[in-house]
Amino acid sequence: MEEDLISKKELLEMTGISYGQLYRWKRKQLLPEDWFIRRSAFTGQETFFPRQQVLGRIRQIMNMKEGLSLDEMADLFSPAPAEVDLSRGDLLSRNIVSRTALEYSEPYLGTPHTYSFQQMLILYVFDCSLQTGQIHLEEGKAMLAVLLDNLGRLEEYEGELVLLRKMGMSFALLLSGDREFYAEKDAKIALRIPIAKKTEELKLKLSAQEGRMEDSNGNEE
């Protein structure tokens, strides 16, 4: 597997962070253990990171570290679910899920009084996949159904949602873990959605808006 890696030295140079910060973030699990890839080099052992992922994460940490503590950020980045329940009105007014997606989901999810994090995640992924414009509504519904039946089986929402198409037929697949898969050559991968990334995005949306709400409450007082 050819991966684009960045050495620790290069990373510190590019981002301007110190060893102390890097090790602290590792301790707080802001940088997951499996991003630390040890390779032997002529100087002995060197540590490398997946370039895109680590640079993206460090940018996020730098942006957020004014407003959030390291522990709060760790919760945000962890693939474990957040503990929130929101009503249908909240979901719409806070722009987490579009009205269209919510309406289409009703035959599957019903109209619960409040939505759990898992339900929100399903809706959010459904909404995102529709908004890519790369799939039909029916395909989106198939993805929704597969999530609904199987999302609970994933460990900490590490997995990927895939839509495959072959000669006009399509089907949705939920993969657990971070795995590669290979389809026959006539089959086309219409869409791939990493669940962990969506989990993180959804948590960011939820927390950003909580923050804003607290701010506005603060101003009123």
Next chain:
Amino acid sequence: MGTRNDLIITGIGVSSGGDVGAVQIDGVGTINGALSCEEEFVVNGKATVKGGVEARKTVINGMVTIEGPLRTEGCTVEGKLKLEGNLAAESVQINGSVTVHGSVEAERLASNGKLQMDSLNADEIKLMLQGSSSIREIGGGTIEVIELEKSSSRWLKLLPMSLENSLTAQVIEGDHIYLENTAAGVVRGAVVRIGPGCEIGLVEYKESFELSDGSVVKSNARL
């Protein structure tokens, strides 16, 4: 505290572990399973835990073997601790010998004695060497390794054993590093000071590098 019962062993005792309030072992205790303590885990004497330990605070005076990881806020060891798993703590204070088959993560770690572990990651690390320590990887903010006193017990020198106070490591990385009596492959940092008795393969530094007499650094590079 709460509804959990305390586990108290005075003399010689055996327990099966589980969820408890506080643990106090005075004497010899064997715990046949993992322990989750809401309060302190205190041993005065000798204890073996056949599983991991979680405790708010850990105080060891004597000898303890934990066959699993230890997760705690404050950890004090006076004597000997052996861990068959990772150690995660806020602050760790060691006077004696600690062996960890895994990694150690803490905000602060100060030790006076002998350490054997796979990796050590802490913001403030202060090691006073007594006996031979070995840590494969050390990383953090401030790292200070000193030899407190030259062979405090002179009579021990009569024994035919290696009694050098030394640290062996592969990689040491930190912002501020000061080392004595250390043999390391690579040392990387912003400010690196190599004191007496060191043998280092490569030093990479960002701001400054000092080398005292009686130490060998094969090569160094400013980044």
